[in-house]
Every structure is written in C-alpha cells, then in structure tokens.
Amino acid sequence: MASKRTAKKFLQFSFLPLAIFTIVLIVPFVNGVYYTFTDWDGFEATKLVGFDNYIKSFQDPTFWATLRFTALFVVVSMVAVNAVAFGLALIVTSKLRSRNILRTFFFVPNLIGGVVLGVIWQFIFNSALVSIANKYDWELFKESWLNDTNKAFWALIIVTVWQSSGYMMIVYITGLISIEQDVLEASQIDGASPARTLFTIKIPLMAQAFTIALFLTLRGGFMAYDVNLALTGGGPFRETELISMHIFQDAFANGNFGTGQSKAVVMFIVVALAALVQVTVSKRYEVQR
Amino acid sequence: MSKRARLGKRITFVVGVILAFAYVFPFFLVFVNSLKLKYDILENPLSIPVSITWDNFQQALEKMNFFRSLTNSIIITVLSVSLLIFFSSMLAYYLARTKKKHTKYIFMILVTSMIVPFQALMIPFMARFAPFVSWNNRGALIFFYIGFGTALSTFLYHGFISNIPTEIDEAASIDGASDLTAFWKIIFPMMRPITATVSIINALWIWNDFLLPRLVLTDESQTLPLSTYLFYGQYSIEYGQAMAGLVLAVIPIVIFYLVLQKQFISGISQGAVK
Numbered sequence: 103m104a105s106k107r108t109a110k111k112f113l114q115f116s117f118l119p120l121a122i123f124t125i126v127l128i129v130p131f132v133n134g135v136y137y138t139f140t141d142w143d144g145f146e147a148t149k150l151v152g153f154d155n156y157i158k159s160f161q162d163p164t165f166w167a168t169l170r171f172t173a174l175f176v177v178v179s180m181v182a183v184n185a186v187a188f189g190l191a192l193i194v195t196s197k198l199r200s201r202n203i204l205r206t207f208f209f210v211p212n213l214i215g216g217v218v219l220g221v222i223w224q225f226i227f228n229s230a231l232v233s234i235a236n237k238y239d240w241e242l243f244k245e246s247w248l249n250d251t252n253k254a255f256w257a258l259i260i261v262t263v264w265q266s267s268g269y270m271m272i273v274y275i276t277g278l279i280s281i282e283q284d285v286l287e288a289s290q291i292d293g294a295s296p297a298r299t300l301f302t303i304k305i306p307l308m309a310q311a312f313t314i315a316l317f318l319t320l321r322g323g324f325m326a327y328d329v330n331l332a333l334t335g336g337g338p339f340r341e342t343e344l345i346s347m348h349i350f351q352d353a354f355a356n357g358n359f360g361t362g363q364s365k366a367v368v369m370f371i372v373v374a375l376a377a378l379v380q381v382t383v384s385k386r387y388e389v390q391r
Numbered sequence: 392m393s394k395r396a397r398l399g400k401r402i403t404f405v406v407g408v409i410l411a412f413a414y415v416f417p418f419f420l421v422f423v424n425s426l427k428l429k430y431d432i433l434e435n436p437l438s439i440p441v442s443i444t445w446d447n448f449q450q451a452l453e454k455m456n457f458f459r460s461l462t463n464s465i466i467i468t469v470l471s472v473s474l475l476i477f478f479s480s481m482l483a484y485y486l487a488r489t490k491k492k493h494t495k496y497i498f499m500i501l502v503t504s505m506i507v508p509f510q511a512l513m514i515p516f517m518a519r520f521a522p523f524v525s526w527n528n529r530g531a532l533i534f535f536y537i538g539f540g541t542a543l544s545t546f547l548y549h550g551f552i553s554n555i556p557t558e559i560d561e562a563a564s565i566d567g568a569s570d571l572t573a574f575w576k577i578i579f580p581m582m583r584p585i586t587a588t589v590s591i592i593n594a595l596w597i598w599n600d601f602l603l604p605r606l607v608l609t610d611e612s613q614t615l616p617l618s619t620y621l622f623y624g625q626y627s628i629e630y631g632q633a634m635a636g637l638v639l640a641v642i643p644i645v646i647f648y649l650v651l652q653k654q655f656i657s658g659i660s661q662g663a664v665k
Contacts, residue, residue: 115485126538215599276660
C-alpha cells in the first residue's frame with residue numbers, strides 16, 4: 103500500500119520533469135562526450151578514433167589564441183564587474199534619499215539582452231565616439247576601438263561591466279543588508295572609521311555574497327557570446343573571439359563537428375574546474391554565523 | 392550628523408549621480424538619434440534633434456516585423472515560464488518531501504548540471520533534435536527551455552519547500568486529500584514569493600536569450616532579440632532606423648521592469664542567495 107502510493111507520487115510529481123530534463127540535458131551531454139571519440143561528422147559516427155579530435159583541437163593555433171583571450175577576459179571582467187558592483191551596492195545602501203532611483207538606473211542595462219546592448223555599443227564605438235572625437239580633435243577615439251584588438255578587448259570589458267554590474271549589485275546589496283545592525287553600531291561606538299568597518303566587519307560578514315557573485319561572473323565570462331557577437335563579431339581578424347563563438351564558428355560555420363565538440367568538452371572541463379577552485383577558495387573566507 | 396559624515400554623504404551622492412548618468416547615457420543617445428534624420432546623426436550624434444521625425448520608427452516597425460516578433464517573444468516566454476513553474480514546483484515538492492536515497496541523488500544531479508554550459512551541448516543537441524525542430528520550432532524551443540530551466544527552478548523551490556512544516560501535508564492527508572490536491576490546493580499557494588522569483592529569473596533569461604533561438608527558430612517565428620540583431624545587420628547604414636529598432640526592442644522589458652520593480656529586485660536577491 104505504502105509503496106504503491108510512493109510509486110504513484112513519483113509518477114505524478116516527478117516523471118515528466120525528469121524525463122524532459124534527461125532528454126534535453128543528459129542525453130546530448132553523454133552523446134556529445136561519446137562523439138568526440140568517434141569520426142562523427144554531424145550525421146553519423148562510423149568508428150572510434152580515440153583522442154584524435156582532442157589532438158587536432160589542440161594543434162589548432164586559433165584555439166590556443168581563443169583560450170588565452172577567454173582566460174584574460176574572464177579574469178579582467180570578474181575583477182572589474184565585482185569591483186564596480188560592490189561600489190554601486192555601497193552607494194545604494196548608504197543613507198542617500200535618492201538611493202532607490204539610483205538603483206533603478208544601475209539595474210536597467212541588465213534587463214536587456216546582450217545582443218541589443220552589443221549593438222548599441224557598436225554604434226557608440228563605431229559612429230558616435232568617432233564623429234565626436236573628430237569634431238573636437240580627441241585623439242583617443244578618432245579611430246574606432248573595435249578596429250584594434252587591444253582596444254576591442256577593453257570595449258568588451260566596458261560593455262560587460264555595464265551589463266552585469268547591476269545584477270551583481272543586487273547580490274551585494276542582499277549581503278550588505280543581511281549584516282546585523284547591532285554589530286555595526288558596536289563598531290561605531292568603538293570609534294572604527296567607515297573604511298575600517300568596511301574591511302574588517304562588513305566584507306568578512308558578507309563573504310557569501312562575494313562567493314556567489316564571483317561564481318556568477320566567472321560562469322558568465324566563460325559563456326559570454328551575445329555581447330561578443332554583436333559588439334566585435336570576433337573581429338578584427340577573429341582576434342577577439344571568445345570560446346563560445348569559436349566553438350560556434352568551428353562547428354556551424356566550418357562544419358568541423360568533431361573538433362568543435364571536443365573544444366566544447368574542453369570548455370566544460372575548464373569551467374567546472376575554475377568554478378570548483380573559486381568556490382572552494384571563496385568558501386574559506388566565509389564567516390560561520 | 393558630523394561635518395565629516397555630511398561631506399561623505401555629499402561625495403557619495405555626486406559619485407552616484409555621475410554613475411547613474413553614465414549607465415543611462417547609451418540609451419539616451421540611442422533614443423535621441425532615433426528621432427533624427429540620417430545626416431544629422433553623422434554630423435553630431437550628441438545634439439538634440441532639430442526637427443523630430445517619427446519616420447524612422449514607422450520604417451523600423453515594418454521592416455523588423457516588430458509586432459510579429461513581439462508576439463512570438465511573449466508567447467514563448469509566457470508558455471515556457473508557466474510550464475517551468477508547473478513542472479519544477481512539483482518536482483521540488485517530491486524531492487524535498489521524499490527522504491530517500493534516489494531523491495538525494497536526483498537533486499545532486501540537478502544541482503551539478505547547472506555548471507554545464509549550453510555551448511557544451513549545442514552541437515549534439517542540434518544534430519539530435521533537428522527533426523523535432525523542423526516539425527514545430529516554437530514547441531521545440533519551449534520544450535528545450537523547460538529542460539534547461541528545470542535545475543535552477545527546482546533548486547529554488549526546493550529551498551523554499553524545506554521551510555514549510557510537514558505537519559501541513561500530514562493534516563491535509565488526514566483530511567483525506569490526495570497528494571496532488573494537497574500540493575495544488577495548500578502548498579502551492581503558500582509558495583507565491585518563490586514563484587514570483589522563479590518567474591522573473593526565467594522570464595528575463597528566456598526573453599533575452601539569443602543563441603538557442605538563433606539555432607532553433609525560423610524567420611516567421613523570430614523573437615525580439617533575433618529580429619533586432621538581423622535588422623541592425625541589414626540596415627546599419629540607415630542609422631536612424633537602426634536606432635528606432637533598438638528603442639523598440641528595449642521598451643517592452645523596461646516597462647515591465649518599471650511596473651514590477653519591487654518583485655524584480657527581491658526576486659533576484661532571493662534567487663542569488665539561495
């Protein structure tokens with residue numbers, strides 16, 4: 103009787119969602135890993151080829167360039183997004199009367215998809231800034247930033263910070279307001295300066311917010327595609343291609359399904375390892391309450 | 392308030408205002424230029440339009456098939472989010488209330504799956520599901536969103552259900568309610584705050600998603616981000632029209648946000664901290 107009821111409950115409550123989850127996620131994942139060890143061409147796999155696809159992937163110099171570029175992008179965007187987001191959170195949790203309206207403004211870019219944001223900034227970098235710079239003789243922007251690999255990298259960072267700092271700001275706000283008021287009052291009575299309070303009390307007590315925000319930016323950095331596509335399109339000369347776009351190009355534009363999928367598996371392993379390291383390290387700084 | 396504190400407050404205010412200005416300026420620039428003629432844009436993108444023209448909007452509305460894409464976006468987002476809520480709330484209830492080995496493993500698999508980037512799946516994914524996609528691409532897309540969204544949504548619901556006392560289920564069961572009735576009549580209505588969170592997080596993701604729709608959808612079923620991107624690519628020389636297209640793409644979600652601002656902020660903070 104009891105087991106019949108649990109079986110019925112399983113079927114009613116979890117069978118469909120688990121089936122869909124398995125079909126959409128697990129099956130392609132297992133399939134994808136298997137394909138990398140075969141001569142799969144997008145339609146059929148006739149024989150096993152061992153590690154050939156991986157060897158070919160790592161012999162591709164553009165793949166190495168992409169990995170380097172992506173690593174740099176992930177590190178710089180993580181630092182920049184979180185530094186800005188934490189600053190914004192401090193501003194909107196201060197005693198300003200305008201804090202709510204400021205929060206609204208900071209959050210707006212986050213509502214809009216990366217493609218639309220990328221296109222907006224493409225217009226700014228390619229046309230608006232160039233035309234203003236020529237008018238007022240402003241050397242820095244005379245030539246579009248998107249035509250130069252190094253400057254295009256910074257353009258990507260600027261747009262990413264603008265896009266995701268609002269979201270991370272909310273994470274930090276949640277952390278900041280979770281700190282008990284009496285702890286802060288005690289430090290004020292003891293005469294701690296605002297900076298001292300920030301570094302020795304607030305930040306350690308809200309370390310969990312940093313763990314989460316750093317994890318989200320890390321993952322976001324590796325998966326970035328929309329802004330990359332709409333802003334630089336990988337150019338100039340495919341030098342600003344992040345890993346997602348590289349995989350997309352390799353598989354769907356050039357038809358290299360075997361290497362494309364091996365690169366995707368490499369990407370998965372890199373993301374998983376990086377996230378694991380980051381979360382373990384961050385967790386160590388969290389104060390148990 | 393001491394003099395120093397007041398100075399600190401004033402500095403914070405000035406920095407905040409400058410930053411807020413920087414955050415909205417790109418939108419302002421796009422809006423201003425959407426009202427201008429082509430020549431005026433290239434002449435000085437910063438200037439206020441001398442003579443306002445709504446022509447750009449008319450052209451953009453028509454050429455990017457704005458209302459068709461908007462309808463597509465709304466249908467896909469609403470259906471996907473509703474089904475996600477339906478499925479993941481039930482799954483989470485089952486996993487949270489059945490304390491068995493298999494539920495623990497299932498939950499662990501769900502949580503771990505959140506780290507898998509879509510890019511690691513998309514190639515075999517497209518090969519495997521091509522027939523399904525060509526049969527009904529909108530339906531396929533919704534089905535995929537349910538699959539990809541299940542893990543996070545279930546995780547959020549799971550955390551919330553764990554805080555609902557089991558006595559409530561027991562009381563319902565003693566009163567003769569079946570498991571399904573107890574869940575939908577009693578538990579589900581209690582979860583409104585987390586349902587709001589789940590809806591907002593998923594709606595933002597699905598509304599703005601680009602890569603998956605790009606792979607799956609056809610011309611007729613384009614969503615707003617897709618048609619904006621294609622439109623901009625086609626008419627990037629016609630800056631005024633391109634800018635009008637961007638304004639149109641941004642407006643629906645910004646209105647939605649301004650109306651539901653409180654829910655957005657609390658939704659995201661709850662979703663992130665869990």
